[in-house]
Amino acid sequence: MPQRLKADLALGLCTLLWGATFVVVKEALTHASVFAFLAVRFLLATLLMAVIHRSAVSRVTRAEIWAGAQIGFFMFAGYVFQTLGLLQTTPSKAAFITGSGVVLVPVLMAMFWGRRINAWVWGGALAALLGLYYLTVPPSGLSELNRGDLLVFACAVLFALHIIFVGRYSPHHSVGALSFLQVATTAVLTLLALPVLAWTGWEAPRLDWNGALVFAVLVTAVLATAVAFSVQVWSQ
Numbered sequence: 150m151p152q153r154l155k156a157d158l159a160l161g162l163c164t165l166l167w168g169a170t171f172v173v174v175k176e177a178l179t180h181a182s183v184f185a186f187l188a189v190r191f192l193l194a195t196l197l198m199a200v201i202h203r204s205a206v207s208r209v210t211r212a213e214i215w216a217g218a219q220i221g222f223f224m225f226a227g228y229v230f231q232t233l234g235l236l237q238t239t240p241s242k243a244a245f246i247t248g249s250g251v252v253l254v255p256v257l258m259a260m261f262w263g264r265r266i267n268a269w270v271w272g273g274a275l276a277a278l279l280g281l282y283y284l285t286v287p288p289s290g291l292s293e294l295n296r297g298d299l300l301v302f303a304c305a306v307l308f309a310l311h312i313i314f315v316g317r318y319s320p321h322h323s324v325g326a327l328s329f330l331q332v333a334t335t336a337v338l339t340l341l342a343l344p345v346l347a348w349t350g351w352e353a354p355r356l357d358w359n360g361a362l363v364f365a366v367l368v369t370a371v372l373a374t375a376v377a378f379s380v381q382v383w384s385q
Contacts, residue, residue: 166377168248170369171240174232177365182355183232184343189356189366191336194374198329201375205325216318217330223314224378225335227307230300237297245280246298250305252278254312262313315381328379 177186199206235243252274258264319327346352356362 166373168244170373171235171244173365173368175235175240177362178232178236180357180359180362182352184339184346184352185354185356187228187232188336188339188343190370190374191332191339193366193370195333195336197371197375198332198379201379202325202329205323206329209326209330213322213326214330216322217327218334220311220314220318220327221331221334223307223311224331225338227304227311228335230307231304234297234300234304238295238301242298243301246301247305247308250308253306253309257309258313324379332374332378
């Protein structure tokens with residue numbers, strides 16, 4: 150099997166794993182606050198990836214730390230907006246809007262990095278935009294747009310930037326190091342945010358442990374984070 154086809158199939162698997170978690174996360178948020186859930190998810194994923202990629206982690210370089218921190222920032226910001234948005238919109242809409250981030254990748258690269266893109270890509274971007282409009286904008290117009298949909302769209306932009314930066318750095322650095330560092334950065338930023346949010350009264354940490362929450366943490370940490378993001382970095 151050609152290497153390019155293997156990479157495309159692997160990215161398809163990642164998309165399937167991420168898409169399957171929207172309903173799971175929506176249910177988990179009835180038992181946990183947003184940042185507490187994200188902190189547990191990414192802390193567990195970081196520990197798993199430290200074991201999986203222990204050889205690469207033990208030899209990590211400053212350049213890899215810098216690259217992983219940039220990628221991890223976009224991952225952190227994207228998941229914050231996505232998870233906040235899920236509190237106010239449906240899993241199906243959130244999945245579609247987040248998926249539009251893939252279409253935004255060439256558009257953002259053309260706007261900010263001067264990458265030339267052909268008419269087929271612009272046509273695909275326009276089709277995705279029209280689909281996004283009809284799915285999310287109510288008959289009353291943009292003034293009644295769901296706030297959760299806007300938050301998830303911000304997530305789509307951030308995930309598009311995440312894809313761009315993964316593609317920028319993955320050919321030049323260790324797959325294991327970048328996979329670990331982006332998730333570790335997200336875990337650290339989320340843990341740092343917890344006391345700040347509690348102190349300001351914006352969000353009190355809450356984890357009401359039960360079967361549904363344990364299942365959500367395991368599925369998102371193991372499959373949708375440790376496995377999926379390792380595969381993504383390798384594929385790109």
